[in-house]
Amino acid sequence: MAAHAMEHLGAGMSPQLVVALDFPQAKPAMAVAQQLVGVTSWVKVGLELYLAAGARIVADLKGLGFRVFVDLKFLDIPNTVAGAVRQVCGSGADMLTVHALGGKAMVQAALAARDAAGTKTSVVAVTLLTHLTSEDLPWAAASLPELAGDLACRAHAWGADGVVCSGQEAGIIRAATSPDFLLVTPGLRRPEDHVGDQARICTPLAAARAGSNFLVMGRPITGATDPAAAARQILASVLIPGGTS
Template sequence: MNARDRLIVGLDIPTMTEAEKMVATLGDTVSFYKIGYQLAFAGGLEFARELVRDGKQVFLDMKLLDIDNTVAKGVENIVKMGVTMLTLHAYPKAMRAAVEAAKGSGLCLLAVTVLTSMDETDLINAGYEYDPHTLVLRRVEQALSAGMGGIVCSAEESSAVRKIVGPDMAVVTPGIRPAGSDAGDQKRVMTPADALSAGSSHLVVARPIVRAPDPKAAAQAILAEMRTVL
């Protein structure tokens, strides 16, 4: 894959009008988009279908978690949308149900390990006995066993994750911030070049691009940095 196939722009945008304008602004510079809760509930699911029809790749960031049957039925319908990637929380039963439902399709199922907005204190407050690094690696092993297509983790964990999953699984890292940019509410961040060097296969970048004065120039700068490593 080249840099353009590895950069996923997060459409963390409140309205369809703004999302459509952003995609038009970025043009051929970007070929891969993430749609999460914010846009999904403002018409983003149909927009995902439109992007697929236009030849774009879509990462549907739904972080599914429910009883096995509900997860499976949801995945079956998402397969029909033609999106490239879908996230689930890395709970073993949910992952196994999703893998079975997506069997034979081109959908890459991604296991969300520990959100990049969470640190050790956050995990303790949520009732977990593990620190972020330990919990990530535990969930990575479970995702590998379940047959998932990839992992979502902080770039700080990419190197350790890559050692477990080998060269073929996707390692998708949000919380990417070019040098000098504001980390915002992310607590475990890394620059694009460092993330790729650490073992990430795909980088999710939202605010540094979609809130930039010139989004296209911001995306081009990130792609240029990525190419220095690739």
């Protein structure tokens, strides 16, 4: 794995909580982010917020001291993805996503574009989106864990810094790759949380125990009366003895 990815999370550390700022405008996103200063180090900017606010939102969040995960899930021909990656790296993003289904040439074009940009942005490949079930996919011969695991192993071999995967597949992927391969896990819910549009969910603690490095949670935190308190509660629940968060 590239050294820049290892800088984000050292061995033996507790997983990082990434708060997904899934808002339609910059103002409410920044309002919640300001409440989270000093509570968590990472926030995520997804497609809706990025389209509404542009690359400026990345700079604004970094101005508050956050590391920013720009989750736009690029899937296109290698040249187009390389250009998009250059733009996101130039915005100051600390981590970005491409789709593993784009294949070796596309993933490696993304990595080359990141390297040419001279940034330390981690490039992680999406395996299978967490709202998908076996009924949604045309590959009836393989199970979802097998498909996600295969895509993760390919991304690992191609040089990606990590993958985005369900907590249900994190343990399989961790065992099949390497200790320094980043596992970014969305679709997390506590027993009391509303499931929403997610399907392959697990708890933050289960994902942490399975080897996930980054725990991505949005609505259970951003929709809480006190987002900072909700984030602190989740962080406390996944602390690894002897580690740091």
